[in-house]
Amino acid sequence: MDVNMTELNLLDLIDSISWSADERVRVFWLCASKKSRSLIAKEIERLDTEHAIFPVILRDTLFVNANAILADFNKLVSDAQKRLEAIPRSTISKLSIVILSNEEFSLPQVSSPIVLPAWFPVLGGCETYLRISDLFQQAEVDLLNGDSARIDQIASLLYEIESTLVSQFVWIAENNSKQLKSLVDVLKFDDKGGVSVESFAEIIKSHVESVGAPRAYRPSAKALNSLLSRMISQVLKSSPDKLGALATKVAVAYGAEHGSILKPTLFSVMMRPTGQFTIAAKNWHSAFMSFYQSYQLMNAAAHAGEYPKYSISLILANSQDLVRFLSDFSNYVSALSPELTES
Structure with a gap:
């Protein structure tokens, strides 16, 4: 989707999406084909006393098969394990992971149960539901937000x-x-x-x-x-x-x-x-x-x-x-x- 991300405050977009009841880990997909993913990652990375936003640049061919979503997610977080372990577990209660890809997300946005690794900064070793959502489909804005309305x-x-x-x-x-x-x-x-x-x-x-x-x-x-x-x-x-x-x-x-x-x-x-x-x-x-x-x-x-x-x-x-x-x-x-x- 051809979105001019220079006109958007991505942190505000992520914060605008309400957390579901008992939800502590959520995953968003962001197609960033028009801008450097490294720059976007720096723009949206945030750590506060309650909520961390963790960008991951997708470099492998993952999330193309609906039957392999859980395995693909486990590989994604394993590759980023050192960075994720650096997040202070004692202060963070919620985590938003943003997958930065050059492609649109084409898989069904359904929830699947997953057991998170023991080292994971939030709910480590516990079972939760994994749902990957397209950020631009989830985030809701006014009609005059940036240049979206043209x-x-x-x-x-x-x-x-x-x-x-x-x-x-x-x-x-x-x-x-x-x-x-x-x-x-x-x-x-x-x-x-x-x-x-x-x-x-x-x-x-x-x-x-x-x-x-x-x-x-x-x-x-x-x-x-x-x-x-x-x-x-x-x-x-x-x-x-x-x-x-x-x-x-x-x-x-x-x-x-x-x-x-x-x-x-x-x-x-x-x-x-x-x-x-x-x-x-x-x-x-x-x-x-x-x-x-x-x-x-x-x-x-x-x-x-x-x-x-x-x-x-x-x-x-x-x-x-x-x-x-x-x-x-x-x-x-x-x-x-x-x-x-x-x-």
């Missing part, structure tokens, strides 16, 4: 997409405004007295030009001068099938009846419409859902204290999926050549 990157991509769409909208409005009339009739749902295609084009163009910092861009469902915000508002009040119909209308307005189908985000798949749609309409429907997903993620990040904490792996997977699609869609709309059609 908010800046998402904001920049949204601005890039909106700028491209607005430029193309303005071009079509200047060459054949009738091609956009039905779309404007839908998107100007809150305007009083009606707005012409040309006036609409000027409004959304002025909004894009007024944005000073793309990385801080944040669409609002109430911003009537923003093309993306109007699209997000349509998502808020539309069923998946109604949104599919709008996607078809947008595809026609932009002359987007070509290209390959884009891989939607998992969130978009859950909200897919029924019925048959063109490839372009499917792409636009996925885009609408991704705009909405971005909007909600940004709102949650801005008010993180109002929401529960989630694992880093979940936040990162969600954001990576969203960034991937937005990047693909940005390239898709940049390659569009709006075709003028007769109304």
Whole structure:
């Protein structure tokens, strides 16, 4: 998992994970392929009067077979015996072992009974349960912890997409405004007295030009001068099938009846419409859902204290999926050549 660990306080992450009842020894797996494991080991090693955090760099091919987990663990701690014996047994009551690997942990995270060596600093010679957990799946953080949520990157991509769409909208409005009339009739749902295609084009163009910092861009469902915000508002009040119909209308307005189908985000798949749609309409429907997903993620990040904490792996997977699609869609709309059609 591509986590920028320079943005994370690993000690805080480990401390954020609650100890189970009667648990005194626990083991975490940390994939550290993007940073020196020796540096990470120095960063997270800690010894206090109650709890020790002990990093072990995995140098052998271990923990690849679920049936050999106990034997692999015994080899791991035996190789580190001298360092473990240096931990003062009289003052330490709990021990967290962090296995630093270059690979992801792919084995089932199940508990198995194990008798610890007599020399082990905590529960030496006693039986306990061994469970190796992925640190990034166990540690829960706010939505704005480090760069896991990728908010800046998402904001920049949204601005890039909106700028491209607005430029193309303005071009079509200047060459054949009738091609956009039905779309404007839908998107100007809150305007009083009606707005012409040309006036609409000027409004959304002025909004894009007024944005000073793309990385801080944040669409609002109430911003009537923003093309993306109007699209997000349509998502808020539309069923998946109604949104599919709008996607078809947008595809026609932009002359987007070509290209390959884009891989939607998992969130978009859950909200897919029924019925048959063109490839372009499917792409636009996925885009609408991704705009909405971005909007909600940004709102949650801005008010993180109002929401529960989630694992880093979940936040990162969600954001990576969203960034991937937005990047693909940005390239898709940049390659569009709006075709003028007769109304």
